[in-house]
Structure formats: C-alpha cells, structure tokens
Amino acid sequence: MSADLAVRSPGRSSRLTGTKPLFRLALRRDRIMLPVWVLVLTLMVVSGGSSIEALYDTPDARAEVARSMTANSSLRAMYGPVFGDSLGALVAWRFGVFAATLAAVMSLIIVIRHTREEEESGRQELLSSAMVGRRAPLTSALLAALVANGLVALLITAGLASRGSTGALSLGLAIGATGMVFATMAAIVAQLTESARLAKGMTGGLLGMAFLLRAAGDSGRGDGSSVLTWLSPIGWAENVRPYAGDRWWVLLLPVAAIAATGAAAYTLAGRRDIGMGFFPARPGPAEGRLGTAGGLAWRLQRGTLLGWTVAFAVAGVVFGGMAGSAADLVGDNEQAREIFARMGGQEAMTQAFLAAMAGMLGMMAALYTVASVLRLHGEETSQRAEPLVANRLGRLRWAAGHLVIAFGGAVAVMLAGGLGLAIGYGDDFGPVLGAALVQLPAVWLLGGLAVLLYGALPKAAPVAWGVVGASLLIGWIGPALDLPQSVMNLTPFGHLPKLPGTEMAWSPVLLMAAGAAVLVAAGLTALRRRDMLT
Numbered sequence: 001m002s003a004d005l006a007v008r009s010p011g012r013s014s015r016l017t018g019t020k021p022l023f024r025l026a027l028r029r030d031r032i033m034l035p036v037w038v039l040v041l042t043l044m045v046v047s048g049g050s051s052i053e054a055l056y057d058t059p060d061a062r063a064e065v066a067r068s069m070t071a072n073s074s075l076r077a078m079y080g081p082v083f084g085d086s087l088g089a090l091v092a093w094r095f096g097v098f099a100a101t102l103a104a105v106m107s108l109i110i111v112i113r114h115t116r117e118e119e120e121s122g123r124q125e126l127l128s129s130a131m132v133g134r135r136a137p138l139t140s141a142l143l144a145a146l147v148a149n150g151l152v153a154l155l156i157t158a159g160l161a162s163r164g165s166t167g168a169l170s171l172g173l174a175i176g177a178t179g180m181v182f183a184t185m186a187a188i189v190a191q192l193t194e195s196a197r198l199a200k201g202m203t204g205g206l207l208g209m210a211f212l213l214r215a216a217g218d219s220g221r222g223d224g225s226s227v228l229t230w231l232s233p234i235g236w237a238e239n240v241r242p243y244a245g246d247r248w249w250v251l252l253l254p255v256a257a258i259a260a261t262g263a264a265a266y267t268l269a270g271r272r273d274i275g276m277g278f279f280p281a282r283p284g285p286a287e288g289r290l291g292t293a294g295g296l297a298w299r300l301q302r303g304t305l306l307g308w309t310v311a312f313a314v315a316g317v318v319f320g321g322m323a324g325s326a327a328d329l330v331g332d333n334e335q336a337r338e339i340f341a342r343m344g345g346q347e348a349m350t351q352a353f354l355a356a357m358a359g360m361l362g363m364m365a366a367l368y369t370v371a372s373v374l375r376l377h378g379e380e381t382s383q384r385a386e387p388l389v390a391n392r393l394g395r396l397r398w399a400a401g402h403l404v405i406a407f408g409g410a411v412a413v414m415l416a417g418g419l420g421l422a423i424g425y426g427d428d429f430g431p432v433l434g435a436a437l438v439q440l441p442a443v444w445l446l447g448g449l450a451v452l453l454y455g456a457l458p459k460a461a462p463v464a465w466g467v468v469g470a471s472l473l474i475g476w477i478g479p480a481l482d483l484p485q486s487v488m489n490l491t492p493f494g495h496l497p498k499l500p501g502t503e504m505a506w507s508p509v510l511l512m513a514a515g516a517a518v519l520v521a522a523g524l525t526a527l528r529r530r531d532m533l534t
Contacts, residue, residue, distance in 0.1 A: 015270070018132035022140035026114045030144060036466060037106040038151045040473060041099055045171075046159030048095045053087055062090060069093070075322060077219035080238040088160065088167045088243030096171060100237040101211060103152055103179030107145045108186040108203040114141035116190040116199045119274055121382055138187055138269045142262070145183035149176040167243030170251075174240040177254035181233045182207060184258050187265035191272060192279050201303060208311070210234050233257065293393060293401035301372060301402070305409045308368045312361060312417035319357040320424020320432070323350050354425065355435055355498045361417040362439025362493060363472045365410050369447035370464045372406035377454050377461045386532055395528055403451065403520065410443045431500035438499055441512035442492035446471065448519030455523030455530070 027034070056062045066085035069075050082093045115138055153176030160168035186203045193199050214235040217226030229235035236253045240246070376399055379385040389395050418436025422429045450464035471491035488494040495508040 015133040015135045016139055018136040019139045019143075022114075022132070022136055023143050026110075026140050026144040027147070030110065030113075032462070033465075034110070034144070034148050036469060037102075038148055038155065040469060041102055041106070041152050041175075042155040042159060043473070044102075044476070045091065045095045045099050045156050045175075049087065049091045049160060049163055052090050052094060056087075056090070059085070062087065066090070073219045077215040078318060078322065080214070080218050081221075081224050083224070083241045084244030086164075086243050088163045088171075091160065091163070092167070092171050092238075092242040092244070096174065096238055096242070097214070097234060099152075099156075099175045100178040100234050101207065103149060103175050104182035104207050104210075104234075105204075106148060107179040107183035108200065108207070110145045110148060111141045111183050111186040112190055112196055112199050112203070114144060115187065116193070117196040120194070120196050135266055135269050138190075138265060142183060142187060146180060149179040149183070152176050152179065164243055166246055170240050170246045170248065171242035173251060174237040174242065177251060177258070178233050178237045181254045181257050181261070184261035184265055188261055188268065191265060191268035194279070197304075201307065204307070214238070293388075293397045294404055295401075296388075297401035297405050301375065301405045301409070304368075304372070305405065305412065308365075308409070308413045309416045312365070312413045313420040316357075316361065316417040316420020316422075316436075317424040318420075319361075320354075320421040320426070323353050323357070323425045351500050352498075354421065354432055354500060355502075357421060358418070358432075358435035358439060358499070359475060359493055359496070361414065361421070361436060362443055362496075363468075363475050365413050365417070365439065366443045366446045366468045366471065368413055369406050369410045369443050370450045370468050372402065372409060373447050373450040373454065374461055374464065375406075376402050377458060380458070380532060389532065395532075396524055399524060399527060406447055407444055410440060410447065411437075414440055414443070428500055434504075435499035438496055438504075438509060439493065441509050441516065442496055444516035445492045445512045445519070448516035448523070451523035452519045452526070453523070455525070455527035458530075 056065055063085040066082045066089075069079070069082045079093055080097045083089055118137065153172035156172035156175060157165070157168045160171065182203065185206055186199070189199045189202045189206075193202065210232040211234055213228045214232040217228030217230075217232070217235060218224065218238075220226055221229075224235070224239045224241075229239070233254060236250055240248075240250045376385075379402075385398065389398050414436050415433075418433040421436060422432040425432055446464070446468055449467060450461065453464050454461040471493060474488060474491050475493050485494075492512055495512070497503070497505040497508070
C-alpha cells in the first residue's frame with residue numbers, strides 16, 4: 001500500500017491525493033463486516049413485508065391495526081406514527097425507524113474505524129509519510145460509508161419494489177440518508193477527540209439523543225408534526241412517509257445536514273495534526289493508581305458498561321410499559337398470537353410479550369459481552385497488552401480482568417433491563433426479573449465462544465460477531481417467518497425457558513452455564529500457550 005501511494009510525481013500533493021488506494025484498502029478491510037451489516041439491514045426490512053402480509057392479510061385487518069397503533073402513545077414512541085394502512089406503509093412504520101437507527105450505527109462505526117482508529121493505532125501516520133493528502137483518509141472513510149448506505153438503499157428498493165416502487169425508493173433513500181447524516185457527524189467527532197472509544201461514545205450519544213427526541217415527539221402527537229420529531233434526523237426519515245404520500249422534499253433536510261456537517265469535518269481535518277484532536281487528552285496522575293489487571297480493565301470499560309446499563313434500564317421501562325397493550329397490538333389475529341407464542345412460549349399475550357422482550361434484551365446483551373471479550377483482541381493488536389504481560393502480570397491475570405467485566409457486566413445490564421421491565425409493567429416483579437436473568441447462560445455461552453476464538457485463533461476472533469448477529473437475526477425475524485423449530489434451536493436462546501408464565505427448566509440453563517465455563521477455560525488455555533500478536 002505504501003508503494004502504491006508513493007508512486008506519485010514529486011511536488012506539492014493535492015489534499016485528496018491517495019484517496020483511491022485508501023478507499024480500496026477500506027473496502028478490503030471491511031469485506032466481511034460491511035456485507036453483513038448491509039444484508040442484515042436489508043433482510044430485516046424486506047422480510048418484514050412478508051411477515052406483515054401474513055399477519056394482516058386483508059385491508060380491513062390492516063386498517064384496524066393502523067388505528068390501534070395511532071391511538072397507542074407507547075407504540076408510537078417505539079416505532080413512530082402510522083401514516084397509512086397499506087402493506088408498504090405498515091412495513092415503513094414497523095421497520096423504518098429501527099433500520100434508520102441501525103444504518104446510523106453502521107455508518108459511525110465505518111467512519112471512526114477508518115479515521116480516528118487508524119490514527120490512534122499509528123497506521124495513518126505511516127501511510128501519510130507517503131504522498132497522501134491531508135483529507136484523503138476522511139474522504140475514503142466517507143466513501144466507504146456512502147457505499148454501505150447506497151447498497152442498503154438499493155437493496156431495500158429492489159426488495160420492496162413489488163409492493164410499490166415509488167414507496168420502496170423513498171424508504172430506501174430515507175434509511176440511507178439517515179446513515180450518511182451520522183457518518184458525517186462521526187467525521188466531525190473524529191476530529192475533536194484523540195480516542196476512538198470516546199469518539200464512538202460521543203457519536204452514539206448523539207444517536208441516542210436523536211432517537212429520544214423522535215420518541216418524545218411521536219408519543220405526544222401521532223402525525224409526526226412535533227417540533228421534537230423534526231429536530232431528529234431519525235424523525236426526518238419517518239416524515240418522508242414512504243407509501244403514504246412520499247414527501248420527497250423532506251429528503252432535502254438530510255442532504256443539507258450532510259453537506260453542512262461534511263464541510264465542517266473537512267475544515268477541521270485541515271487544521272490539526274495527525275493523531276491529535278481539538279479536545280486534548282487529559283493527562284493522567286503523576287503516580288499510577290491502578291494496581292491490578294481488574295482495575296485497569298474497569299478503568300478502560302467502565303464508561304461502556306455504564307452506557308449499556310442505562311440503555312437497558314430505559315429500554316426495559318419502555319418495553320414494560322408496552323406490555324399492557326400487547327393484546328391491542330395483535331387484536332384477534334391468530335397468526336400474530338402464534339408469533340408471540342413462539343417468541344414467548346405462553347398463550348397469555350401479556351406474558352408472551354414480556355418473555356419476548358426479555359429474550360430480545362438477552363440477545364442484545366450478548367453484543368455487549370462479545371464486544372467486551374474482544375477488547376482483549378484490540379488491546380493485543382494495538383500492542384498495549386505486550387508491555388503488561390512482559391512483566392510479572394501473567395496473561396491469565398490480564399485476560400481475567402477483562403473477562404470479569406465482560407461476564408459480570410452482562411449480569412449488570414440484564415439486571416438493569418429486568419428491573420426496568422418489571423417497573424414499566426408494574427406487576428409480577430419477581431417473575432419478570434427472573435425472565436431477564438434466565439437469559440444470562442445463553443449470553444455467557446456466546447461470550448465463551450468469543451474467548452475460545454480469541455485464545456485459539458485470534459485472527460478469527462471477529463467471527464464471534466457473526467455468530468451473535470445470526471442469533472439475533474434468527475430470534476428477531478424467525479418467529480415472523482415461521483422458521484422451523486430446528487432452525488430456532490440453532491441459537492442458545494431457543495433452548496431457554498420462556499419466562500414468565502412457564503415452569504422453570506433448569507437443565508438447559510445449567511448445561512449452557514457449564515458450556516460457557518468450558519469454553520472460557522479452553523480459550524484461556526490456548527491463550528497461555530500461543531505467542532502474542534500471531
């Protein structure tokens with residue numbers, strides 16, 4: 001790559017020199033992550049059309065569910081208002097907000113990965129020693145995000161074209177444009193801070209604020225006209241109103257935001273040195289205060305754990321508040337009841353809904369655990385681990401500090417989610433909390449797999465993300481697509497007892513907990529025997 005960049009005519013290089021090879025490098029590095037994100041996002045939206053058509057197969061049924069959703073403020077806060085009762089409008093209502101949010105997450109990860117993370121690791125300084133323009137890294141990162149969001153928009157348009165090409169195009173563009181808004185926001189944040197972790201946290205905070213603004217606005221008014229809704233880029237996406245009038249002019253808002261924030265990012269990028277930020281890093285104390293590996297791991301991951309814990313508590317309260325409306329959500333639709341029964345394992349709709357939401361929290365908690373485990377891989381590849389384990393601190397003690405945060409943190413986030421779910425529901429406090437905590441063995445099992453992959457095959461450690469993503473995808477859309485039970489059982493969550501309402505089954509819980517312990521032990525054994533950075 002350096003040779004490719006260096007073969008340039010001498011002289012003063014353009015500020016965009018080297019963009020093309022850096023762009024190719026970004027696509028090569030994201031050759032697995034990017035397609036997975038794009039396919040999962042597309043499948044979630046496109047498959048939703050079939051599931052909603054199966055649930056509400058007549059115009060009268062669709063009109064009734066649209067009226068019910070419009071009258072329910074909790075559901076409006078969660079999914080947004082319903083602007084029409086056609087099949088396409090219901091797909092846009094049910095999946096539009098979440099798809100736009102996930103596109104934003106994908107975009108901020110891509111941009112920070114290829115800007116601030118590259119600078120923090122020192123690789124960007126090495127590349128920039130060749131003839132690379134000052135703004136080439138930022139341009140290549142934004143182009144990678146543009147490719148990802150463009151593919152999402154294109155595939156959603158193609159997948160839903162049979163239900164109305166105009167509405168499919170407006171929905172695809174709304175989701176892709178939202179992703180690009182947060183890509184350019186992430187580009188600004190990447191110039192401000194010297195830490196990739198802090199940059200992700202700040203951009204994630206902006207995304208969370210945008211979601212809460214939209215939710216607050218939609219909960220009060222069911223027509224999307226609240227000022228709070230219009231202050232949120234996610235609110236712009238829903239107000240495009242795919243399949244319900246297609247307000248094309250609303251797309252001018254994200255276009256203007258992309259232009260403004262992109263220009264600001266380019267201006268900032270041209271006024272700082274590589275590796276530096278406009279918010280200087282706070283110097284540490286003159287004397288070290290971290291005496292243990294666990295203390296270091298806690299210092300590195302406490303912000304992430306706090307963010308997940310607060311998010312789970314809030315999500316639990318929201319889901320618990322919606323539980324009482326579960327029966328209104330499906331009405332007399334037997335197919336909808338069967339879907340919730342498959343997710344929740346209980347004929348009583350309220351209990352089935354609570355069980356389904358507890359399971360969803362568990363699958364999200366697996367993302368936290370795997371991310372915390374793979375922090376070991378990041379510390380090793382960034383060469384921060386080698387100076388630690390080269391001294392008296394052994395590898396096992398070093399790894400154990402992070403694993404305590406990963407597996408113990410899963411307990412904290414699920415406890416927060418369970419408490420929120422019980423408080424939001426306002427009844428059956430113990431059973432609802434138990435429904436959340438029973439998800440932990442499955443979370444630990446996936447975390448144990450990540451430990452094994454990291455310890456034995458560090459280059460294959462990111463595969464753990466694919467396993468968790470597949471579990472989330474099967475658990476989310478599997479019941480709606482009526483997948484056979486054999487497929488549902490491919491995820492550890494498919495074997496857990498569906499609490500509350502059913503009897504507690506200890507066998508799968510204990511087996512998964514034991515399996516997680518075996519995987520962790522095997523991973524640590526492999527870590528102890530292999531060379532670091534190999």
